[in-house]
Amino acid sequence: MRSTSIIPHSRPTLGTADRQAISAAIASGQLAQGPRVTAFEARVARLTGTAGGVAVSSGTAALHLALVALGVGPGDEVILPSYLCAGPLHAIQHAGATPRLVDCDPTTYNLDPSHVKRSLTRYTKALLVPHLFGLPADLSELMSLGVPVIEDCAQALGATYRDRPVGGFGELAICSFYATKVITTGEGGMLLARDVRLLRRAQDLREYDKRRTFRTRFNYKMTDFQAALGLSQLRQLPVFLAKRRALADRYNQELRGLPLAGPFVPADRDHIFYRYVVRVGRGLVPMLSRLERAGVSARRPVFRPLHRYLKLAGFPGTEEAWRTALSLPIYPTLKGDIERVIGAVRRLFLGQAGGLDKKIVRARG
Ligand SMILES: Cc1ncc(COP(=O)(O)O)c(C=O)c1O
Numbered sequence: 001m002r003s004t005s006i007i008p009h010s011r012p013t014l015g016t017a018d019r020q021a022i023s024a025a026i027a028s029g030q031l032a033q034g035p036r037v038t039a040f041e042a043r044v045a046r047l048t049g050t051a052g053g054v055a056v057s058s059g060t061a062a063l064h065l066a067l068v069a070l071g072v073g074p075g076d077e078v079i080l081p082s083y084l085c086a087g088p089l090h091a092i093q094h095a096g097a098t099p100r101l102v103d104c105d106p107t108t109y110n111l112d113p114s115h116v117k118r119s120l121t122r123y124t125k126a127l128l129v130p131h132l133f134g135l136p137a138d139l140s141e142l143m144s145l146g147v148p149v150i151e152d153c154a155q156a157l158g159a160t161y162r163d164r165p166v167g168g169f170g171e172l173a174i175c176s177f178y179a180t181k182v183i184t185t186g187e188g189g190m191l192l193a194r195d196v197r198l199l200r201r202a203q204d205l206r207e208y209d210k211r212r213t214f215r216t217r218f219n220y221k222m223t224d225f226q227a228a229l230g231l232s233q234l235r236q237l238p239v240f241l242a243k244r245r246a247l248a249d250r251y252n253q254e255l256r257g258l259p260l261a262g263p264f265v266p267a268d269r270d271h272i273f274y275r276y277v278v279r280v281g282r283g284l285v286p287m288l289s290r291l292e293r294a295g296v297s298a299r300r301p302v303f304r305p306l307h308r309y310l311k312l313a314g315f316p317g318t319e320e321a322w323r324t325a326l327s328l329p330i331y332p333t334l335k336g337d338i339e340r341v342i343g344a345v346r347r348l349f350l351g352q353a354g355g356l357d358k359k360i361v362r363a364r365g
Contacts, residue, residue: 007297009297009298014184017235018233031223033221043231043234048153048173055230056188057189059178060088061189062174062189063150064094065206067095072097078095078099078126079119080099080100081103081111082103082104083109086303100124102118104321106318107264108132109277110138126147126148127147129150129152130154132155135271136166139161151166151167157175157237171198173191174190174191183230184229206219239332241272247273248263251276254342260349275330276327278326296328300327302322
């Protein structure tokens with residue numbers, strides 16, 4: 001039965017400890033934000049080397065709070081890559097700021113600092129730096145541009161840049177704990193800050209009721225039973241990351257020699273393989289269908305680049321990534337099913353190697 005079922009593209013990793021943690025939180029009668037949320041914030045802050053965290057209902061909510069805490073509003077511009085999911089674009093629009101999209105580097109899929117530099121204006125108030133697919137962005141270059149950096153660690157909790165965990169470099173950072181993220185609380189997110197004043201400002205924005213004064217604040221709270229799951233997941237993070245790396249090593253070994261380009265990891269950073277993304281040349285969509293027919297759910301790792309939503313032209317790196325990047329299943333519970341994925345990918349390529357774009361293979365090795 002299992003061998004003929006479809007292998008999902010992503011999947012949460014949940015076990016007995018997680019179920020017990022949620023049950024204990026519910027049995028305690030403390031359902032809304034409480035001590036487990038506080039403990040979860042402290043643990044994520046310690047992991048990332050920040051002064052503290054503000055747990056919220058999603059990564060998008062965390063980014064919205066981050067922008068408001070930084071004082072970003074109408075008339076201000078926020079730079080972000082076009083090769084990204086829609087959540088950050090919503091957050092920027094909610095803050096009333098103007099999104100300024102820039103192109104990505106199609107070899108790492110992360111922001112290209114030279115494009116960012118060219119997009120800076122006197123209205124630029126923040127730079128959103130995602131560590132896409134689990135690979136840290138070029139932080140030293142991006143941070144040297146003199147604009148407040150918000151690290152987007154939604155896909156990279158536990159990754160390191162020059163041996164320090166991501167999340168602790170920018171003025172602020174955000175995480176997502178959506179169901180299939182590295183660790184999950186179902187839905188959820190967190191803002192992290194190095195500066196205690198920014199942290200207090202974000203906390204203030206979340207505590208919307210029973211205040212002496214009124215200003216627009218946000219009920220973005222996380223529940224205590226979500227935080228109980230978050231704490232339990234966080235304890236398992238080292239195991240989750242080790243499993244992801246082992247699976248990525250296996251893909252690296254077994255897909256070597258095929259006409260595709262595996263993930264590129266610069267020497268000064270550590271990839272946690274939230275996604276295992278290969279570049280396959282032209283014909284991505286038929287390949288996705290053929291893999292699905294072979295029982296493997298593969299995906300475009302970014303559903304639709306943001307410049308396409310906004311009907312903007314001129315993002316060649318992003319277009320290239322969108323046209324050629326294919327994401328294979330990778331998550332701690334994949335286990336032996338990886339052999340089926342490898343088999344399906346090998347059959348796919350060995351049948352049609354002649355039609356692939358050899359330039360990509362040469363460029364990425
Ligand atoms: C890179 C990135 N940033 C931000 C978000 C937004 O997080 P959420 O879905 O929790 O709002 C996501 C999640 O989809 C993401 O992958």
